[in-house]
Amino acid sequence: MSDERWVWGAGLATTAEDGTVLDTWFPSPERGRIPLGFDPAMPPDELERLAVPDARRAVTVDVVTIELDVEAAPTSTPDAYLRLHALSHRLFAPNDVNLDGIFGFLPNVAWTNAGPMHPDTLTRLRPFLVREGIQLQGLDKFPRLLDYVTPPGVRIADASRVRLGAYLSPGTTVMHEGFVNFNAGTLGQSMVEGRISQGVVVGDGSDIGGGASIMGTLSGGGTHKVSVGARTLLGANAGIGISLGDDCVVEAGLYVTAGSKVVLADEPPHADGTRPTVKGSELSGRDGILFRRNSVTGAIEAVRRAGVGVTLNEALHA
Numbered sequence: 001m002s003d004e005r006w007v008w009g010a011g012l013a014t015t016a017e018d019g020t021v022l023d024t025w026f027p028s029p030e031r032g033r034i035p036l037g038f039d040p041a042m043p044p045d046e047l048e049r050l051a052v053p054d055a056r057r058a059v060t061v062d063v064v065t066i067e068l069d070v071e072a073a074p075t076s077t078p079d080a081y082l083r084l085h086a087l088s089h090r091l092f093a094p095n096d097v098n099l100d101g102i103f104g105f106l107p108n109v110a111w112t113n114a115g116p117m118h119p120d121t122l123t124r125l126r127p128f129l130v131r132e133g134i135q136l137q138g139l140d141k142f143p144r145l146l147d148y149v150t151p152p153g154v155r156i157a158d159a160s161r162v163r164l165g166a167y168l169s170p171g172t173t174v175m176h177e178g179f180v181n182f183n184a185g186t187l188g189q190s191m192v193e194g195r196i197s198q199g200v201v202v203g204d205g206s207d208i209g210g211g212a213s214i215m216g217t218l219s220g221g222g223t224h225k226v227s228v229g230a231r232t233l234l235g236a237n238a239g240i241g242i243s244l245g246d247d248c249v250v251e252a253g254l255y256v257t258a259g260s261k262v263v264l265a266d267e268p269p270h271a272d273g274t275r276p277t278v279k280g281s282e283l284s285g286r287d288g289i290l291f292r293r294n295s296v297t298g299a300i301e302a303v304r305r306a307g308v309g310v311t312l313n314e315a316l317h318a
Helices: 077-088 119-131
Strands: 006-016 021-025 059-069 109-112 115-117 136-140 190-192 206-208 261-264 277-279 289-293 300-304
Touching: 006 077, 006 115, 021 077, 021 115, 059 077, 059 115, 109 119, 115 119
Parallel strands: 190 206, 261 300
Antiparallel strands: 006 021, 006 059, 109 115, 109 136, 261 277, 289 300
């Protein structure tokens, strides 16, 4: 197997009193195998000096060096974290890394402004933490992206809205109400004011409007990986459960799912005057479509669009 399907890294693993590995930070993961001549028993000085216990959080910090095959399933907490880092460092694109069973290797963690803690320890030490100015920021399996990776050329208005494992290309802007889950993200300059769910990728020059939602696969048992093409607009408070091609528009407030009945407004009418109707799934991934709601009948309509779709404001993505 090619080494290109491997990733390795040296990092710092945080472990709770009960032996639970809470997280692992890999500052500079790389594609390939551990280089010949690199001795995991002799970690880089910049990591070694940071491998010190923190009595305030009742944790120890140790240097770890691992390599993994991204086509194999995760096997440990450091393994899971290296996969998430590989995505956020743009070493692999969303859906190119095997994340099967990853939740089983990500413990529920109390994320504080001083670092991760075991939730039970936080409860026990709360009075001392308050005295030290340590505050709880969240209780979750996934940490914030910006606590581990600073992706170059990206704007993120609210750090709590983007999870580690998100893949954000240069020129992407995530506004305050935007959200990007792990194993999801943007493949070019994009404006994100809505929600990009797990497994979803958004193409270059596209705009996910305020309050908009893109259906993922974590809930409901779905397996289709929804994608959004280039220069496509998902209007404010709109939503999709199908893929959109290039140069598409979904009008504000409209939700289109695979089972939605969509009238093909451009097609010739039937003998009774009605126009052909298809399920939303039949239009999934097609380029140059405007999805709109007929203000008289309430029906969802699909209309062919000509030319280029939306154009982003370059000043917001520089």
